[in-house]
Amino acid sequence: MRADIAHANAGRGQRECGVSAGVAWANVGPSNAERGVRADTARANAICSKGERGSGTVLALALGLVVMICMSGALMLAQAAAMAQRAATAADLAALAGADAARGLTAGDPCVVAGEAAARHGASLSACILRHGEIVDVRTELVRGAVFGTATGRSRAGPPP
Secondary structure, eight states: OHHHHHHHHHHHHHHHHTOOHHHHHHHOOHHHHHHOHHHHHHHHHHHHGGGGTTHHHHHHHHHHHHHHHHHHHHHHHHHHHHHHHHHHHHHHHHHHHHHHHHHTSSSSOHHHHHHHHHHHTTOEEEEEEEETTTEEEEEEEEOTTOSSSOEEEEEEEOSOO
8 A cells, every 4th residue: 555655756766857657667676665755755756856066166267256256356356455555655665765855864765765765665756846846746667467457655854743
């Protein structure tokens, strides 16, 4: 009697997947028929899921690809922020060196001294303006290693007010 119920349930599960009940019964041995519905249902589910094999792998690969794209975008933004900070630091140090030269604390032309200080930090001096004799306004550019273009920095230095 349990074999008849198992046969009916296996046939119903197989029919939902598009397989006839006779094929399901042919795949079930006598020992499986004695076990009841579980063996037949497991076999019916195994046959039904054949069309979805590998879908988890594809989903995992797609998720991994999305994570890698997001991480590379975050790394590029972090690199741009670091380059902007380096350009700003080079501008600050160049302005301070130029202001020291303008006040006479070091020898040389303020803009030349500022350009040398910027070059020591990997930046180039794009503009240097001397205002009121002691205030130095500089702009620096850092081209090397920038993904999104040129990183720029601007700074002004002079005597205390």
